[in-house]
Amino acid sequence: MKAKMIHRCIHVLDLEKSLAFYKRAFGLDVVREITRAEGSRKIVYIGNDTTDFELELVWESGRTEAYDNGSNDTHLAFAVDDVDAARLLHDEMDCVCHELGRDGIYFIEDPDGCCLEIVPSNLWD
Known part of the structure; x- marks a missing residue:
């Protein structure tokens, strides 16, 4: 059996703030969204054309x-x-929370405190 990773779920307190963060930090756009009829929960999938993998942002009313x-x-x-342009942008966004001090790898935090690692693509490819 083979399995394909398709998304990671992140729960958010302010959906619009999170959407703006991921758009600015990574160029991720809304792919699709699901809203309960009564509006108490919204699920928004975001991504871009570099991969099929998506982030699933889940917002709960009143949380x-x-x-x-x-x-x-x-x-x-x-x-x-x-990575240099990314670091400048993330410094400007004031979201850098940890630097490894080697190879340009560092971490940022999203508006809900979710830790995100930034890796130069030449180290990954």
Whole structure:
């Protein structure tokens, strides 16, 4: 049997803020969305043309407590073709939270505290 990874779910408190963050930080756009009829829950899938893998952002109406979306040990990684440009952008966004100090690898945090690793694509390819 073979399995294909298709998405990772991240629970968010402010859907619009998260959509804007992922659009700016990684160029991810809305692929599709599902909303409960009463509007109490919205699921938005985001991605781009570099991969079929998507992020699933889940928003629950009335939620005010922060979600536990993982730590540095449980993170999502993005390979970027220009790590210097990515770092400048992420510094400007003030979301860099940890730097490994080697090979240009660093971590950023999304608006809900989800840890995201940035890896130069030449290290991954």
